[in-house]
Amino acid sequence: MNEIINILKEKKSIPLDKFINIALYNKKFGYYMKKNPFGKEGDFITAPMISNLFGEMIAIWCVSFWESVGKPSKILLVELGPGDGSLCKNLLKTFKQFKNFYNSLEINLLETSDKLKLLQKAKINNKKVKWVKNINNINRGPIIFLGNEFFDALPIKQIYKRKKLFFEKYVALSNDNRKIKFLHKKANDSLVKNIQNLNLISKGNTIEYPVEAIKFLKGISKKINKFDGGLLIFDYGYKIKKNQDTMQSVAKHRYLDLFSNPGHSDITSHINFRLFQKILKKNNLNVKKIANQNEFLKKMGILERANILSKKMTFKEKANMFYRLKRLLDPKEMGHLFKVIFAQKKNKNFSLGF
Numbered sequence: 106m107n108e109i110i111n112i113l114k115e116k117k118s119i120p121l122d123k124f125i126n127i128a129l130y131n132k133k134f135g136y137y138m139k140k141n142p143f144g145k146e147g148d149f150i151t152a153p154m155i156s157n158l159f160g161e162m163i164a165i166w167c168v169s170f171w172e173s174v175g176k177p178s179k180i181l182l183v184e185l186g187p188g189d190g191s192l193c194k195n196l197l198k199t200f201k202q203f204k205n206f207y208n209s210l211e212i213n214l215l216e217t218s219d220k221l222k223l224l225q226k227a228k229i230n231n232k233k234v235k236w237v238k239n240i241n242n243i244n245r246g247p248i249i250f251l252g253n254e255f256f257d258a259l260p261i262k263q264i265y266k267r268k269k270l271f272f273e274k275y276v277a278l279s280n281d282n283r284k285i286k287f288l289h290k291k292a293n294d295s296l297v298k299n300i301q302n303l304n305l306i307s308k309g310n311t312i313e314y315p316v317e318a319i320k321f322l323k324g325i326s327k328k329i330n331k332f333d334g335g336l337l338i339f340d341y342g343y344k345i346k347k348n349q350d351t352m353q354s355v356a357k358h359r360y361l362d363l364f365s366n367p368g369h370s371d372i373t374s375h376i377n378f379r380l381f382q383k384i385l386k387k388n389n390l391n392v393k394k395i396a397n398q399n400e401f402l403k404k405m406g407i408l409e410r411a412n413i414l415s416k417k418m419t420f421k422e423k424a425n426m427f428y429r430l431k432r433l434l435d436p437k438e439m440g441h442l443f444k445v446i447f448a449q450k451k452n453k454n455f456s457l458g459f
């Protein structure tokens with residue numbers, strides 16, 4: 106917190122996206138750079154940690170996708186922001202059961218945090234897995250890009266429209282230099298133009314502009330167009346056509362004020378899936394549908410798989426497995442709050458899970 110206050114003292118004010126970037130990813134004191142935020146003892150838990158069946162369903166989806174592109178002798182899976190490595194570990198376990206696929210497979214992990222990279226390396230330990238610094242350096246395919254709760258952890262901008270003028274939210278210190286607050290500055294022309302081009306304007310509401318996600322989607326789309334493959338995203342998000350302020354901060358499994366403890370709490374925003382769909386289409390990819398997470402997992406057969414597994418389980422193990430599945434599938438829990446989108450080359454039509 107003190108480090109962030111010092112930066113704000115020096116810079117006076119910074120755009121919201123820069124603030125998020127510092128709070129989460131500053132090399133010295135950014136939230137993701139210095140701790141393992143995951144799990145019961147940490148701040149939050151994600152789907153791969155809730156149930157292994159989540160990764161198992163995605164693994165089967167990957168194998169089916171590989172079959173749909175003609176079982177190429179090389180297939181690259183790129184996981185975006187692998188967290189503590191749970192998903193990759195689960196995927197590998199299932200992949201090993203599909204020998205031909207496994208022999209063709211290479212995995213690249215894109216991770217910005219050295220601290221988390223160490224966790225991933227300790228957990229995964231497989232020669233097929235390499236860590237990459239930048240997706241621009243990838244030069245072969247087909248590529249499956251996979252991100253679970255990756256895009257919601259990327260910095261965004263927030264903008265308002267008032268009486269025909271656009272204002273961007275900045276972050277600054279209060280007069281006594283003790284508290285962090287929002288400040289509104291006139292948005293620059295290029296930002297306004299970008300918002301207008303994406304048709305994001307809606308009077309009175311907060312417009313969220315996912316500046317970093319847009320860069321990633323551009324780079325990823327370029328690779329898919331060039332090498333074939335697709336992008337599969339699981340994330341917190343919404344489909345309704347309404348601008349809204351979705352920024353939130355979490356620590357120890359509880360919500361807190363965005364500015365109360367930056368550097369020590371997670372900061373996320375929900376994904377505007379219709380906007381992602383629009384951007385991916387503009388990038389020349391084919392996006393059929395945005396599915397709820399429970400729809401995707403059920404279509405992949407998660408309940409049937411759980412029933413098979415339950416036959417060899419004690420009552421206690423069964424209860425535990427179905428309790429975890431409820432968290433993933435219940436519409437009031439992750440089932441509807443999380444959405445899934447798949448983007449692929451324009452002439453391709455793989456639709457498993459959707």
Ligand SMILES: C[S@@+](CC[C@H](N)C(=O)[O-])C[C@H]1O[C@@H](n2cnc3c(N)ncnc32)[C@H](O)[C@@H]1O
Binds near residue numbers: 153189218252255
């Ligand atoms: C919310 S966590 C999700 C972790 C994991 N996918 C899961 O589901 O448990 C976000 C992850 O993305 C990583 N990350 C965020 N921004 C990144 C960037 N620009 N490049 C690479 N990794 C990034 C974080 O360090 C973290 O591993």
